[in-house]
Amino acid sequence: MSAAISARTLEKVYGEGATAVRAVKGVSLDVAAGEILVLMGPSGSGKTTLLSMLSGILSPTSGTVRVLDTDITNLDRRALAEFRRPNFGFVFQGFNLFGALTARENVEIALDLKGVKGRAARDQADRLLDLAKIRHGAKRKPADLSGGEKQRVSIARALAGKPALVMADEPTASLDWENGEAAVRLLRDMAKAEGTTVLIVTHDQRVADLADRVLQLHDGMIDG
Secondary structure, three states: OEEEEEEEEEEEEOOHHHHHHEEEEEEEEEEEOOOOOEOOOOOOOOOHHHHHOOOOOOOOOOOEEOOOOHHHHHOOOOHHHHHHHEEEEEOOOOOOOOOOOHHHHHHHHHHHHOOOOOOHHHHHHHHHHOOOOOOOHOOOOOHOOEEEHHHHHHHHHHOOOOOOOOEEOOOOOOOOHHHHHHHHHHHHHHHHHHEEEEEEEEEOOHHHOOOEEEEEOOHHHOOO
């Protein structure tokens, strides 16, 4: 399989001089197309910082990131946003759903940003909600959904428009054991069906058990 993401000697330093903190220290890794990769490590190990650099949300202090054969470290802010919009989906710890919108509308707005509008957006949203087993909640707003249901909507939204990559930051942290495992299993199954590459950062072992590959991150470095 070809590499969907290829990172070389990534460094991220916060601050300067004696107070500088090296959050990520010379990390190199490849993520194969279609792979479910989990980055594990304790709080403060640099997981979220690394995920943010790999997805172009955060610029590295040094090193390079190639995504789908594009060196995103050389893109300006506008070009990076335009590249990220069709190619990435995101799943967040706190769901990040729009409270004033229904579940269907939360998925539709992601499709709209990717150029899918009107009836086509509604049809795709309903298909994704079906796959996520949350079609019954299509007309409900987030306040009327359980935590597990919110994360199902979040996963459906992340896969809207068939992005090549989905990045998930602690997707089980706000869920109990049963709902957390179910959410990650759903993300894995939907991603495999869509041919999507998934990178998850977590400290949750139940997530690691569902991955194709697991890497351990400690003190800003990958073990081994």
